[in-house]
Amino acid sequence: MASTMGSERARGALAYLRRQITTGTWPVGSRIPIEPELAEEMGVGRSTVREAVRSLASVGMLETAPGRGTFVRSATPTSSLLNEFLNDFTLEEILSYRRALEIEAAQQAALQRTEEDIVALEEAAKEEMGCTRCPVLGMIDGSDTTAFSSKFHQLIFDAAKNRLLSSLYAGINDQLRTPEHRGRLANVATGAEMEQDHARVLDAIRRRDFIDAVHAMVEHVDHDVVIVNEQNEIVPPLVRSPEAQQRIDQARDAQNV
Numbered sequence: 001m002a003s004t005m006g007s008e009r010a011r012g013a014l015a016y017l018r019r020q021i022t023t024g025t026w027p028v029g030s031r032i033p034i035e036p037e038l039a040e041e042m043g044v045g046r047s048t049v050r051e052a053v054r055s056l057a058s059v060g061m062l063e064t065a066p067g068r069g070t071f072v073r074s075a076t077p078t079s080s081l082l083n084e085f086l087n088d089f090t091l092e093e094i095l096s097y098r099r100a101l102e103i104e105a106a107q108q109a110a111l112q113r114t115e116e117d118i119v120a121l122e123e124a125a126k127e128e129m130g131c132t133r134c135p136v137l138g139m140i141d142g143s144d145t146t147a148f149s150s151k152f153h154q155l156i157f158d159a160a161k162n163r164l165l166s167s168l169y170a171g172i173n174d175q176l177r178t179p180e181h182r183g184r185l186a187n188v189a190t191g192a193e194m195e196q197d198h199a200r201v202l203d204a205i206r207r208r209d210f211i212d213a214v215h216a217m218v219e220h221v222d223h224d225v226v227i228v229n230e231q232n233e234i235v236p237p238l239v240r241s242p243e244a245q246q247r248i249d250q251a252r253d254a255q256n257v
Contacts (some may be wrong), residue, residue, distance in 0.1 A: 013044050014052040021061055021072055028166065029154070031069045032062070060171075074170050075163045082171030091181050091227060092235070098172045099221045101165060102153065106201060106217035108160035110210035117159035118206050124152040125198045129191075152198055159205065176225075188234060189223045197224070 059077035157166040197220035204212035
């Protein structure tokens with residue numbers, strides 16, 4: 001980024017924008033102030049602001065949506081760099097990694113969440129009730145929302161209070177959105193099953209029970225997004241033996257006693 005932002009004033013503008021993002025002043029998903037406001041706030045020209053925004057967009061921290069504004073995409077440049085790195089791995093490996101991130105996020109969310117996080121998760125769970133996803137991932141209820149932009153799932157990462165974990169998750173989802181992967185992925189749970197899964201995860205996080213949160217998320221991600229082959233048969237990233245599943249069930253039952 002330094003090579004494209006040569007002057008001291010330009011570097012200062014870039015540092016300012018980056019600091020607003022990394023400190024959470026501009027949360028992930030929020031729209032940043034418009035160009036004239038930023039120019040006045042930093043005491044620089046609009047072209048300097050434009051270049052700083054372009055630099056942060058190039059590493060995946062900002063994203064400009066024509067007619068809507070510029071939004072914070074990631075708190076770190078990890079997403080963009082990870083996306084390039086993931087090109088060398090199979091879809092099975094990528095989906096397994098996503099699964100591991102979601103399980104870890106559920107555990108950390110149960111330990112780190114605030115009351116504000118719970119309220120936000122409850123609202124997101126209500127908003128996503130009734131959403132029925134297509135067998136092959138793509139549209140949900142005619143919108144351009146996908147399983148990779150679930151507000152409920154993103155809020156779990158926010159509640160985990162781990163910016164790196166959240167950024168890695170964003171990078172994984174960006175990779176899975178690409179056409180070559182997206183056509184091979186499917187949801188196998190019904191709308192009612194998705195709602196029950198979310199309710200179980202939320203309940204465990206609300207109770208600060210990190211063991212239950214892990215178990216609930218494990219069961220959820222096993223059918224939230226799966227791989228299908230050309231015969232439309234499910235190819236899960238993780239296949240458990242009956243014995244392994246029995247041990248998991250026994251451990252969960254023991255926690256509920």
